[in-house]
Amino acid sequence: TYVVTESCIRCKYTDCVDVCPVDCFREGPNFLVIDPDECIDCTLCVAECPVEAIFAEDDVPDDQQHFIELNAELAKQWPAIVETKDAPADADEWAQVKDKLGELER
Numbered sequence: 001t002y003v004v005t006e007s008c009i010r011c012k013y014t015d016c017v018d019v020c021p022v023d024c025f026r027e028g029p030n031f032l033v034i035d036p037d038e039c040i041d042c043t044l045c046v047a048e049c050p051v052e053a054i055f056a057e058d059d060v061p062d063d064q065q066h067f068i069e070l071n072a073e074l075a076k077q078w079p080a081i082v083e084t085k086d087a088p089a090d091a092d093e094w095a096q097v098k099d100k101l102g103e104l105e106r
């Protein structure tokens, strides 16, 4: 499966959503996750993300490993998103910010 990691938080550009052939993105207030039960490993979403938030599960950086479980957990709680929408107005200001986990809204 593929995993959305920290750089998505408060950026949420949603470019990833349009290319997913199986609609496996789930939407929270300021972050998206991938439902690991639905992802077919097509890889298409990876190149779409302007902040390079998406990794194959095996390639998730060491300091982002907790996002594997977080995607699985939140995918069960959040609704599907199937179309790109406008990013938050201040998304670009958060694009280079690290350690954003504390900003995650559930």
Ligand code: SF4
Pocket (backbone or CB within 6 Å): 002, 019, 020, 021, 022, 023, 024, 025, 034, 038, 039, 040, 041, 042, 043, 044, 045, 046
């Ligand atoms: Fe969807 Fe493919 Fe990305 Fe999985 S790898 S989330 S199937 S676009």
Ligand code: F3S
Pocket (backbone or CB within 6 Å): 004, 007, 008, 009, 011, 012, 013, 014, 015, 016, 017, 031, 032, 048, 049, 050, 051, 052, 053, 054
């Ligand atoms: Fe997030 Fe990147 Fe998609 S910022 S919403 S993973 S395009």
